[in-house]
Amino acid sequence: MTRTLDIVSARLSDVELAINFSDAHPPLTVEQARVEADRCFFCYDAPCIEACPTGIDIPKFIKAIATRNLKGSAKTILESNILGGSCARVCPTEILCEQKCVHNTREEGQPIRIGALQRHATDWQMEHGGQPFTRAPTTGRRIAIIGAGPAGLACAHRLAMQGHNVLLLDAHSQPGGLNEYGVAAYKLADDFAQREIDFLLAIGGITFEGNRKLGENLSLSDLRRDYDAIFLGMGLSGVRAMGIEGEELEGVQDAVAFIETLRSQEKKCVPVGRRVVVIGGGNTAVDAAVQARRLGADEVTLVYRRGHEQMSATPVEREWAQTNGVTIRFWSSPVRMVLEDGALGGVEFSRGTATTNGRVIYDPADTFIVHADMVLKAVGQTFIPDPISGESILVENGRIVVDDTYRTTMEGIYAGGDCTVGEDLTVAAVRDGRNAAEAIHKALSISSVQA
Structure with missing residues (x-):
């Protein structure tokens, strides 16, 4: 007779589970944030900026906190990283911006808590200020984005802000990708991932369709016919x-x-x-x-x-x-x-x-x-190229190949995030999506002038 495995649900009470999956690192209070911001030297040519994949002007946003300007602080962050709230929670800041903080070389060896300060500012914006950016007049251009994770979301927001119409497609029923489905619940507690998405989509011009999977109920050839450009941000599904x-x-x-x-x-x-x-x-x-x-x-x-x-x-x-x-x-x-x-x-x-x-x-x-x-x-994830096999999109060493403007080898198709070669970090995916959007906007602007 086969032994029954001891795998069951509800090992703990609802109260215990609520405590265990609450916010792992509670936010700074207003006073704590001001004290921490005052520690910053506001370095010229700050090394922390170079260490941030999205290039946030860290001294500028911290100085704004120190001078009680949370609106200005948040805008500085979000204009570089529209998902600054989730990145503040999930980024390994200890090996990025905080590792480069000059305070590490001082006697106390304690870097500025950049991630916590970034969360302080972006949380304030989401709770009090709403969407800080306005949408440009519509261009009539349509872009399809496959994958509603950090790369796809960042790409969608930047394109929408520039006046383009964006269709955001994902295999899941809800947008969010890694932030919604792949990060520990205590890192993005209180349904933060979806609240941040609502904040991002408030720019307008973005339509989301879930349960759409490339190769099943979604065709790359149909999208190429109907849209001016396509961005692939499918991540690593294998x-x-x-x-x-x-x-x-x-x-x-x-x-x-x-x-x-x-x-x-x-x-x-x-x-x-x-x-x-x-x-x-x-x-x-x-x-x-x-x-x-x-x-x-x-x-x-x-x-x-x-x-x-x-x-x-x-x-x-x-x-x-x-x-x-x-x-x-x-x-x-x-x-x-x-x-x-x-x-x-x-x-x-x-x-x-x-x-x-x-x-x-x-x-x-x-x-x-x-x-x-x-x-x-948990021995690693891989990119599954099957949905794009047969297309003229080059895949090498298990990732989509792109040039320095995020173009694939197929005309009109761009890619970024984990499905391409990179750091496999949320913040790097945001950078890829943002930069690809700028490249798409530039290409569409040039084609409009030539037409």
């Missing part, structure tokens, strides 16, 4: 397989799907194991592990095949996992899923040793088992 024995067992699932379920349902309805193993070393792995713990799992173990220096999750994320009761084990590669009484019982790992040339050697004779009734795979 998930890498580990290719090990037992990967198809009940209780083994993709961490991406687990997080999407968490973001799409009431927390009390999401099943979780009593003993959970998460395989991977990125932010998705950390988000899955911490959320499993906060759903009520007794034990959560995150296992990574290399050392902490090689993890794509930042030290801050790693520390966050550990302070939330997640055990992290390094230098361990999965060998197989373990069966116990006909059901998933755990994962067998092979221990690895780092060599002097940076490689890792795993000893097949030196293995150990981490017991689990639930395994979450």
Whole structure:
């Protein structure tokens, strides 16, 4: 008789779940924001600006906070990054702008809390000022955007602001992409992702259609016929397989799907194991592990095949996992899923040793088992090119190839975000969408003059 897996929902009460999935990092108070802003040196040629993928004028927006001008602060942020509110919450600022802050070289070694200050200003704008930009007179031009994640949303807003009409299409029923479906719930609490989208769409000129998937009920050739330009911002919809024995067992699932379920349902309805193993070393792995713990799992173990220096999750994320009761084990590669009484019982790992040339050697004779009734795979996401196969769009090394103006190899089609080569960060996707919109606007303006 096959053993029943201990994967159930509602391990915790509604009150406990509400606390566990509330805002992980509460906002600064007005006084805290002013004190923090006053610490800034307002550097000329500030290194923090160079470290921001969207190039926000950080000293300028912080100085505006220090002088009690939150409207001006927010506009400085949003004119560079219309998704500045979510980026303030999810950006790894510790390896971007805050890492470059000159305060790091001073005795106290504490950078300005740039992310928290950015949130302070953008939250004020959303609550008190509304959409700070006005739409230009309509141009009559129509642009289709496939993918309503950060890249697509940023592209849509900038094009709409320039007077173009935009159709935003996505495979999901709601816009938001990664922010809505792929980020830990406690990072974008209180339905912030959708509130920010409502704020963005208030510019006007943007129509959203959900449940539209390229290659199924959406045709690239039809869009090319009916629209003046197309932007592809589909992100990474594929998930890498580990290719090990037992990967198809009940209780083994993709961490991406687990997080999407968490973001799409009431927390009390999401099943979780009593003993959970998460395989991977990125932010998705950390988000899955911490959320499993906060759903009520007794034990959560995150296992990574290399050392902490090689993890794509930042030290801050790693520390966050550990302070939330997640055990992290390094230098361990999965060998197989373990069966116990006909059901998933755990994962067998092979221990690895780092060599002097940076490689890792795993000893097949030196293995150990981490017991689990639930395994979450977070070993990377991939771009699925099938919907554009057969088109004249070049794909190399698993990503769409674009030039420095975000043009693909197919005329009139642009791309950006995670489906192209880049940093795979929300803020980088916003930059790509914004810059592609500027390139599209320029190309359409030139064609109008020539006509």
